[in-house]
Amino acid sequence: xxxxxxxxxxxxxxxxxxxxxxxxxxxxxxxxxxxxxxxxxxxxxxxxxxxxxxxxxxxxxxxxxxxxxxxxxxxxxxxxxxxxxxxxxxxxxxxxxxxxxxxxxxxxxxxxxxxxxxxxxxxxxxxxxxxxxxxxxxxxxxxxxxxxxxxxxxxxxxxxxxxxxxxxxxxxxxxxxxxxxxxxxxxxxxxxxxxxxx
Amino acid sequence: xxxxxxxxxxxxxxxxxxxxxxxxxxxxxxxxxxxxxxxxxxxxxxxxxxxxxxxxxxxxxxxxxxxxxxxxxxxxxxxxxxxxxxxxxxxxxxxxxxxxxxxxxxxxxxxxxxxxxxxxxxxxxxxxxxxxxxxxxxxxxxxxxxxxxxxxxxxxxxxxxxxxxxxxxxxxxxxxxxxxxxxxxxxxxxxxxxxxxxxxxxxxxxxxxxxxxxxxxxxxxxxxxxxxxxxxxxxxxxxxxxxxxxxxxxxxxxxxxxxxxxxxxxxxxxxxxxxxxxxxxxxxxxxxxxxxxxxxxxxxxxxxxxxxxxxxxxxxxxxxxxxxxxxxxxxxxxxxxxxxxxxxxxxxxxxxxxxxxxxxxxxxxxxxxxxxxxxxxxxxxxxxxxxxxxxxxxxxxxxxxxxxxxxxxxxxxxxxxxxxxxxxxxxxxxxxxxxxxxxxxxxxxxxxxxxxxxxxxxxxxxxxxxxxxxxxxxxxxxxxxxxxxxxxxxxxxxxxxxxxxxxxxxxxxxxxxxxxxxxxxxxxxxxxxxxxxxxxxxxxxxxxxxxxx
Ligand code: HEM
Ligand SMILES: [Cu+2]
Numbered sequence: 194x195x196x197x198x199x200x201x202x203x204x205x206x207x208x209x210x211x212x213x214x215x216x217x218x219x220x221x222x223x224x225x226x227x228x229x230x231x232x233x234x235x236x237x238x239x240x241x242x243x244x245x246x247x248x249x250x251x252x253x254x255x256x257x258x259x260x261x262x263x264x265x266x267x268x269x270x271x272x273x274x275x276x277x278x279x280x281x282x283x284x285x286x287x288x289x290x291x292x293x294x295x296x297x298x299x300x301x302x303x304x305x306x307x308x309x310x311x312x313x314x315x316x317x318x319x320x321x322x323x324x325x326x327x328x329x330x331x332x333x334x335x336x337x338x339x340x341x342x343x344x345x346x347x348x349x350x351x352x353x354x355x356x357x358x359x360x361x362x363x364x365x366x367x368x369x370x371x372x373x374x375x376x377x378x379x380x381x382x383x384x385x386x387x388x389x390x391x
Numbered sequence: 392x393x394x395x396x397x398x399x400x401x402x403x404x405x406x407x408x409x410x411x412x413x414x415x416x417x418x419x420x421x422x423x424x425x426x427x428x429x430x431x432x433x434x435x436x437x438x439x440x441x442x443x444x445x446x447x448x449x450x451x452x453x454x455x456x457x458x459x460x461x462x463x464x465x466x467x468x469x470x471x472x473x474x475x476x477x478x479x480x481x482x483x484x485x486x487x488x489x490x491x492x493x494x495x496x497x498x499x500x501x502x503x504x505x506x507x508x509x510x511x512x513x514x515x516x517x518x519x520x521x522x523x524x525x526x527x528x529x530x531x532x533x534x535x536x537x538x539x540x541x542x543x544x545x546x547x548x549x550x551x552x553x554x555x556x557x558x559x560x561x562x563x564x565x566x567x568x569x570x571x572x573x574x575x576x577x578x579x580x581x582x583x584x585x586x587x588x589x590x591x592x593x594x595x596x597x598x599x600x601x602x603x604x605x606x607x608x609x610x611x612x613x614x615x616x617x618x619x620x621x622x623x624x625x626x627x628x629x630x631x632x633x634x635x636x637x638x639x640x641x642x643x644x645x646x647x648x649x650x651x652x653x654x655x656x657x658x659x660x661x662x663x664x665x666x667x668x669x670x671x672x673x674x675x676x677x678x679x680x681x682x683x684x685x686x687x688x689x690x691x692x693x694x695x696x697x698x699x700x701x702x703x704x705x706x707x708x709x710x711x712x713x714x715x716x717x718x719x720x721x722x723x724x725x726x727x728x729x730x731x732x733x734x735x736x737x738x739x740x741x742x743x744x745x746x747x748x749x750x751x752x753x754x755x756x757x758x759x760x761x762x763x764x765x766x767x768x769x770x771x772x773x774x775x776x777x778x779x780x781x782x783x784x785x786x787x788x789x790x791x792x793x794x795x796x797x798x799x800x801x802x803x804x805x806x807x808x809x810x811x812x813x814x815x816x817x818x819x820x821x822x823x824x825x826x827x828x829x830x831x832x833x834x835x836x837x838x839x840x841x842x843x844x845x846x847x848x849x850x851x852x853x854x855x856x857x858x859x860x861x862x863x864x865x866x867x868x869x870x871x872x873x874x875x876x877x878x879x880x881x882x883x884x885x886x887x888x889x890x891x892x893x894x895x896x897x898x899x900x901x902x903x904x905x906x907x908x909x910x911x912x913x914x915x916x917x918x919x920x921x922x923x924x925x926x927x928x929x930x931x932x933x934x935x936x937x938x939x940x
Contacts, residue, residue, distance in 0.1 A: 199500075199575055201575065202500050202571055202574070202575035202576075205570070205571050205574055205575065206500065206501060206504075206567055206568070206571045209567045209570060209571065209601055210567060212601060212602075213563055213567075213601055213604065213605045214605070216602060216605035216606060217605040217606075217608055217609050218609075219605070219606070219609075220605065220606045220609035220610060220639055220642075221609060223638075223639070224624065224635060224639070227632070227635055228630075228632075231632075232630070309620040309621065309622040309623075310620065310621050310622070315629075318630075319629060319630025320630055322622075322623055322629050322630050323623070323624065323629070323630045323631060326622035326623060326624050326629075326631075327624070329620075329622070330613070330616055330622065330624070334612075
């Protein structure tokens with residue numbers, strides 16, 4: 194029996210999977226919408242307490258990494274192994290930068306006694322508590338996806354080095370790339386919701 | 392090895408001997424069978440839980456257990472029946488086994504993912520049961536995990552919820568796999584409108600699975616977050632809103648009832664034409680109604696929340712939308728009946744079970760309208776009327792369709808035939824017991840007996856006694872049915888390739904199917920339910936017999 198790789202099929206499968214991920218976050222966005230409707234002023238106030246600069250930096254970092262992942266796919270398709278590896282390494286590095294940034298951001302917040310169940314939030318207005326609750330849940334879940342995406346990229350990277358993923362068999366890299374774009378895309382939604390609430 | 396040797400006997404790849412040839416298989420047929428045994432086992436366990444509850448309710452006051460055990464039992468019963476039986480049963484067992492064959496393919500598109508789904512299913516099942524014995528005892532929240540109780544109870548809810556999360560993932564991956572398979576692996580010459588209806592129903596179901604399950608996943612995740620960090624997203628004291636939990640939960644769980652019932656309807660749409668020897672009436676209508684149910688069914692979730700305190704407008708809108716779902720459902724029922732009209736009906740156990748399905752499902756569907764109208768629902772909400780309604784649809788519907796599918800495809804899956812007479816007796820007992828079991832609950836509900844209560848007022852005693860009596864009949868019937876099927880392994884009466892005169896592709900391969908499903912290129916009919924050949928053959932055979940006399 195001849196075994197042909199059906200690229201379109203693999204892509205369909207991956208897209209369907211990404212779809213489920215978007216709906217997963219969709220549930221959280223629904224909650225956000227409902228509570229925003231309930232506490233518009235407090236959400237705006239909460240948004241002001243977040244550091245827009247950190248958020249912007251992270252957005253840029255993710256966008257760049259998205260670009261380099263795409264570049265790595267093109268490089269692989271052209272058979273340039275070295276370039277592929279370099280681009281992938283850089284993308285993973287961007288992921289690390291994102292997480293470090295996030296770490297500092299969260300720890301400053303913790304420092305200011307803003308975290309689930311903290312005194313400030315418990316005694317403060319309800320809307321702020323919900324705002325920061327959602328902030329931690331959504332960015333936390335997103336952070337988890339960043340980590341998963343990085344693991345995926347690292348696995349792909351190893352396989353590229355071992356030549357198990359190459360010019361004629363790049364589906365894994367392509368799918369890992371798609372996943373990474375998804376992580377980026379979700380962040381593009383998360384960013385305005387929290388950092389730029391008017 | 393000859394090409395026609397069945398997939399049971401094909402030699403295992405090196406290093407895979409005995410049990411490993413099954414546990415590491417990527418063959419969709421073997422995976423389907425592994426689901427069969429797993430799901431069958433869970434079903435029996437949950438059946439026992441149900442019966443124990445019913446025994447407890449047979450007389451007022453404490454009968455055989457205390458209230459705590461009762462609460463745990465109905466959660467266990469509900470969780471197993473929903474997540475481990477009705478949702479996976481038909482798609483995972485028969486879908487895995489027959490979907491690729493029906494479209495003339497070798498396997499599903501992602502065979503490894505398929506095996507992974509099975510392991511996720513087993514892991515989820517294992518965790519669900521483990522949470523019974525770990526921690527402070529089995530969760531007593533019911534399978535809906537409503538907040539705030541699920542956040543405050545000291546039982547092991549987090550683990551059960553994790554289990555449900557994993558099970559959701561498994562069902563989502565199966566759905567993804569099926570959609571890709573249908574799109575990419577149909578054999579040459581099979582257009583969309585030549586696909587068997589069972590495959591169509593699985594296709595529609597898979598879309599619902601992919602669109603709805605992530606909502607459940609996130610809801611369950613939030614229950615875990617709330618339990619661990621107590622953020623207060625659903626806690627009014629901290630600004631949250633418990634109603635939002637219910638919205639999110641039912642956004643999955645209402646579509647989930649279509650995940651349960653659509654494949655079941657697919658089975659019935661397969662059985663009715665075969666035993667009527669007549670092309671199914673309104674093939675396109677059935678296809679469109681499957682998709683219609685999938686879409687309309689996603690818009691009606693809040694009919695579970697009329698009494699929770701929604702705005703009147705919302706109640707009105709959801710009530711209206713709920714009625715709309717009845718239309719595509721009725722299209723299917725009328726198609727089945729029109730198919731049988733003037734058909735050459737041949738009674739067999741699968742058809743008999745399918746007819747029982749139609750009857751019970753219609754009762755379930757019609758009483759659903761009673762609950763869908765906000766006015767009557769306010770009176771009946773969370774009473775035994777609801778219990779009777781959902782058992783009629785889920786058990787009378789999906790449950791009996793599952794039995795019908797078992798009897799229909801058993802000869803194909805195992806290559807052996809069972810005893811018809813015992814099958815009829817078992818099915819009749821089960822159906823009669825079913826009616827005795829659940830009809831009293833409609834009446835009890837209207838009189839005001841609440842659901843999920845361990846005890847009740849003396850005036851409800853007679854109805855509950857009758858229901859318990861019916862429950863025993865029902866269980867005896869089911870045991871007889873299963874016993875009969877299992878005995879066929881002993882007697883080993885070899886089944887022919889096409890015992891029923893079916894026309895879809897699975898009947899064109901040997902029973903049981905060979906490893907690669909098709910020995911020769913499958914021949915696709917212009918129309919999947921074209922019985923002219925089958926009828927001509929039967930007439931020839933008859934003429935032949937008569938000429939010999
Ligand atoms: C002989 C068979 C069965 C018996 C005796 C039985 C009995 C019961 C009883 C007594 C309850 C508790 C009702 C309440 O107080 O709310 C219950 C609940 C339930 N049953 Fe069954 N049942 C049977 C079969 C099934 C089947 C086949 C299914 C699924 C297809 C099913 C699904 C459920 C569900 C989902 C609940 C709700 C659990 C909850 O509220 O958390 N049952 N059943
Ligand atoms: Cu519903």
